[in-house]
Amino acid sequence: MELSALRIFKAVAEEGSVTQAAARLHRVQSNVSARLAQLEEGLGVALFHRSGRRLLITAEGERLLAYTGRLLRLADEAQAAVRGDQRPAGQLRIGAMETTAAARLPQVLAAFHKRHPDVELTLETGPTDQLVHAVLNHKLDAALVAAPVTRPELEQVPVFEEELVLLTGDRHGPVSGPEDVGRKALLVFRSGCAYRRKLEGWFAEAGVTPSRVSEFGTFEAIIGCVAAGMGVALMPREVLKQRKLAGTIRVHTLPPEFAMVQTMLVWREDVVLHPARQAFAAGFS
Incomplete structure (x- = not known):
């Protein structure tokens, strides 16, 4: 397999289109199609399902793609090492x-x-x-x-180093522990968020079960829902410094073992x- 063919394959896989891959690589479309066909013929497998103008990668294509990125990066590293090229580019x-x-x-x-x-x-x-x-x-x-x-x-x-703070609605009273907000929903990012684990761990250690957990895709949505009184959230203090939130939310300091990350x-x-x-x-x- 030639590296140039792998670069073409990778571009087509990422774009899902020969036309878009050709534009990205500054090649003519016919050349991209021909090189892709040659790669498939050499491997003896179909790398894509053709669906109109869209290309859907096959299971064999997915396996090759997993190796392609590594091979291309190793090739780039080897070239840089041989040339002594340390210029970031x-x-x-x-x-x-x-x-x-x-x-x-x-x-x-x-x-x-x-x-x-x-x-x-x-x-x-x-x-x-x-x-x-x-x-x-x-x-x-x-x-x-x-x-x-x-x-x-x-x-x-x-x-x-971030300081995480608890956010509640502006009219919420002081918070000394999870029991003070236990009836509120937790407003969090989707699973896999380390800050979410921190907040859930704070509740779990105190033996408090929140009323429910609501997931959001953006921190702006979380802050907006806190201001609307829908629940509580955990957020880096640095995020709040850059936003005018006075009169909409209340910020509560947490114990250092939970706050600092x-x-x-x-x-x-x-x-x-x-x-x-x-x-x-x-x-x-």
């Missing part, structure tokens, strides 16, 4: 928790782009568990997640040479 795929992306990253990303304009940086947000899984499976080059991270395959460095930058330890990722990590030191 190319694609850098960063993941971050949504609250981290909103409160911490705007200035970081702006400064990074100014220093390294040849790096094509993309950002994906999600809960900690999802981001860790994406890094382990080579779908992200690095991610900002909540500690603790216990995967030995990952290198990790602390970059931020480190944000870690993690990446696969076996991907040693990655100048763009290394430059991004250096920005936090």
Whole structure:
């Protein structure tokens, strides 16, 4: 298999379309179709189901795709190592928790782009568990997640310390423990969120069962529902500093063992040479 054919296959798999893959790779459509057909013929399997103009990847294609990213990254690493090229360039795929992306990253990303304009940086947000899984499976080059991270395959460095605070409606009384909000719903991110585990652990340790748990996709939705009196939530204080929330929510301090959490930058330890990722990590030191 040629690396160029694998790059074409990867682009088609990600775009789901020969036309869009050709535009992304700056190739003519007929060339992309021909190279894809040659790859399928050489492997003796169909990599895609054809459905009109859309291409749906087959089970065999999924298996090849899992190897393709690793092969292409190793090839890029080998080229850089041989040439001694340490200039940050190319694609850098960063993941971050949504609250981290909103409160911490705007200035970081702006400064990074100014220093390294040849790096094509993309950002994906999600809960900690999802981001860790994406890094382990080579779908992200690095991610900002909540500690603790216990995967030995990952290198990790602390970059931020967050104070988590409990949010209630503005008219809610003082909160000294979960029993003071036990009748309220927990407003949380979807499963896999480390902050959600913190909040649920706080309740569990006190032996208090919340009335219900409601999941949301964005922190803005969570804050809005807290202000509407629908429940309580856990959020980094840094997120609240940048928003005018006076008169809509009340902020309650938690015990340090529940409130303080480190944000870690993690990446696969076996991907040693990655100048763009290394430059991004250096920005936090």
